[in-house]
Amino acid sequence: MATISCLEFQRRRLPFKSVMVHQDFEGGLTRKDRTRITSAADKQFPSLDDFRENGALFLERERAA
Numbered sequence: 001m002a003t004i005s006c007l008e009f010q011r012r013r014l015p016f017k018s019v020m021v022h023q024d025f026e027g028g029l030t031r032k033d034r035t036r037i038t039s040a041a042d043k044q045f046p047s048l049d050d051f052r053e054n055g056a057l058f059l060e061r062e063r064a065a
Helices: 002-011 031-040 048-064
Strands: 019-021 043-045
Touching: 002 031, 019 048, 043 048
Parallel strands: 019 043
Antiparallel strands: none
């Protein structure tokens, strides 16, 4: 659903930035789905632990931009 939403927002040229936080990127998605979502998303965190470690800094940088 996230991939479809991102692609639709892009198609409509809506101003947005997508941030995906995966519970288990490698084990939770098929290779085809990983390729699709990687192509559609602006930023991804491959695990909740990675988001916890790096998410605040990323969002802070985005807010400053």
